[in-house]
């Protein structure tokens with residue numbers, strides 16, 4: 001209890017005193033009698049009633065410009081509750097702050113307008129403005145609806161006749177078109193009222209009324225939706241327009257097919273905020289045309305059709321929507337997706353149905369303009385030479401490749417690591433030379449057999465301490481068959497026994513005339529071991545390149561050859577390619593063999609990522625779908641569809657080739673001869689392998705005599721020994737036939753021949769061979785002798801059995817051995833004897849055949865010179881009459 005001197009104490013009753021305080025709070029003290037003449041002072045506080053509203057205090061900002069508040073004659077609609085009237089003190093800022101006092105809110109009952117504070121007035125005014133805006137909006141809406149209804153009625157009347165005709169057809173389709181297809185359907189496309197209604201401040205342009213719907217219409221539509229049930233689940237809003245000409249059932253069915261979202265966007269794809277009638281009409285007309293496919297309004301295109309095409313690609317070529325093509329196919333009972341591949345016949349039907357003409361192109365046309373595209377002379381610029389190193393085993397090919405690379409790495413970029421990517425580039429006197437990193441003529445010819453001529457110059461390595469060996473000769477023949485110039489590297493000159501002059505003389509016998517012997521072939525004495533004369537060799541290469549005048553156009557799309565490819569665990573398919581024309585860049589789409597892909601990255605021989613690879617540059621390409629084969633050609637194509645088309649074409653080609661192999665070999669003598677006659681070839685290439693040099697020379701002489709002015713045999717390669725894999729690839733690359741005279745092909749060669757569809761023709765009598773060639777050349781083909789290999793058995797031991805003679809204890813190593821079939825005794829790939837079996841036994845029983853892996857006893861009819869280690873080849877012979 002306080003006793004303040006300033007307090008004014010009033011006597012209210014005789015007993016009570018009220019003390020007043022000067023502030024807004026009145027305080028008084030009432031004295032109360034508590035008996036026995038004693039009183040007690042009770043302090044009484046009377047406060048002035050005060051209401052505050054937090055937002056009023058906060059909202060010190062002026063009220064936005066608006067119409068002045070008008071006294072509302074009546075209460076606003078119940079939907080818009082009036083703002084609560086709030087009593088505000090007229091001058092709250094003059095009151096001292098009362099932080100301890102709780103803020104109380106109270107709405108005085110029965111307050112009249114002139115009693116309201118400024119805040120209350122403002123709130124009421126706002127409510128009124130809002131209510132009026134709503135009313136204005138609804139009035140506008142009603143006017144818009146009316147305009148739309150009129151327009152729709154006109155539109156509907158116009159279309160009534162067309163719809164009637166279409167309705168009959170669609171009723172027929174009913175049930176088959178159960179799938180939802182995303183398509184705009186103007187009559188059925190609903191418009192979201194919320195989206196089409198113009199915003200309140202935006203006046204509706206009278207010349208371009210916008211669509212919208214009244215609540216009544218929405219309700220009607222909802223009723224219809226309820227009747228239709230959940231089938232309309234995808235329709236986001238009911239249809240705005242009632243088309244009287246279209247029956248309700250049909251309308252519903254049409255809507256059921258739609259996902260409708262297109263209605264909510266304008267033609268540019270932006271959300272539609274009120275589409276004009278004209279725009280809607282345009283869309284309707286467009287859709288109707290696409291549905292009716294009126295030929296009179298179509299642009300007729302000539303659609304180029306390959307053997308197969310995807311629906312997407314066909315649609316693009318016709319400039320039609322894929323969805324329309326799919327709808328058409330659905331109508332025909334075929335459910336397809338845009339990515340599905342269809343054949344040219346079906347594509348032609350579709351294109352014709354859509355009113356276009358077609359141009360069927362042959363399969364190979366898909367590659368037209370992609371590979372072997374010629375350049376104008378003026379576009380060509382000098383390019384580095386591409387070099388392959390060949391030679392006999394152990395003459396130092398790998399050592400020489402390594403020596404050149406290492407010398408260059410050391411000289412060029414100190415510490416640089418050159419990675420093996422199948423090829424590398426070195427620099428000599430500022431000029432680049434590309435080396436293919438796979439030594440040997442086999443790889444060279446294998447690539448050539450696939451149609452790729454990647455090499456410009458062949459380096460023939462011959463060891464100076466050795467002489468010209470069988471693979472040296474093979475290399476010479478392979479290079480000559482490819483028309484590639486040779487540079488001789490006489491290696492190992494550091495050796496005391498080295499005799500380079502002997503090598504030069506020996507080369508003469510194989511028609512390799514080196515410069516020092518009066519010829520034109522460049523030769524360099526080198527030592528791969530010591531690095532002697534490597535620069536001279538590089539200079540010789542540059543000189544030869546200059547003579548060849550190697551050029552390419554770097555400013556075009558890239559083309560080239562795959563050198564090697566592998567599947568890398570981390571990087572996926574990695575192909576080392578040699579760019580031969582143009583410039584390859586990341587991001588481009590390439591086709592390589594039957595693989596394709598977008599170039600993800602290019603990595604050079606130093607392991608660096610590069611932005612481009614020009615002519616004669618080897619690079620690793622990342623991003624292919626799979627691994628192409630060495631020798632496959634690659635090229636950049638314009639798009640994925642084209643890439644897919646080419647890769648599919650190539651896969652089919654490979655399948656056809658495999659199928660063709662089943663029916664006959666392309667490398668048979670007869671085929672070669674018939675090809676010769678039809679193509680007007682002047683030379684007939686042959687690979688001849690014989691048991692002795694004498695028989696090869698005899699065959700070559702006999703064939704030479706057969707030559708006429710029109711045609712003559714050309715021996716691409718001949719050598720003593722069995723037929724090897726390298727012979728097969730040479731025959732494949734040179735389109736040559738293989739003749740084995742008293743020799744056989746080893747297993748690898750036989751398998752390669754099967755893979756490549758090359759027939760190896762075996763003879764043991766020269767006159768038979770010559771007769772065959774003669775008959776073929778004169779057009780009188782003898783019956784084709786088709787030999788089928790059955791199996792091989794190796795002789796493990798030879799037993800001499802009394803009264804029976806020599807019996808071979810064998811194991812079947814390949815295929816099977818059959819009694820009654822032909823057999824050959826082969827020693828070191830040379831045929832020793834050909835005849836028939838006298839006996840074929842398993843243990844003590846005579847059997848008709850013995851499969852691979854089993855042991856058996858065999859004896860020849862009238863022949864006993866058999867040895868352990870010999871191979872018995874079993875075969876069957878058929879004679880097929882030739883028909884041309």
Ligand SMILES: Nc1nc2c(ncn2[C@@H]2O[C@H](COP(=O)(O)OP(=O)(O)OP(=O)(O)O)[C@@H](O)[C@H]2O)c(=O)[nH]1
Pocket residue numbers: 391392393394395396397398399400439491492493494495526527528529530
């Ligand atoms: N003294 C000497 N030895 C050499 C020279 N070049 C290579 N050699 C040796 O000859 C042997 C064969 O060398 P390679 O480089 O493997 O020969 P290659 O022709 O690649 O052999 P293959 O790969 O088997 O065909 C190795 O022992 C080398 O060290 C040389 O210039 N001088």
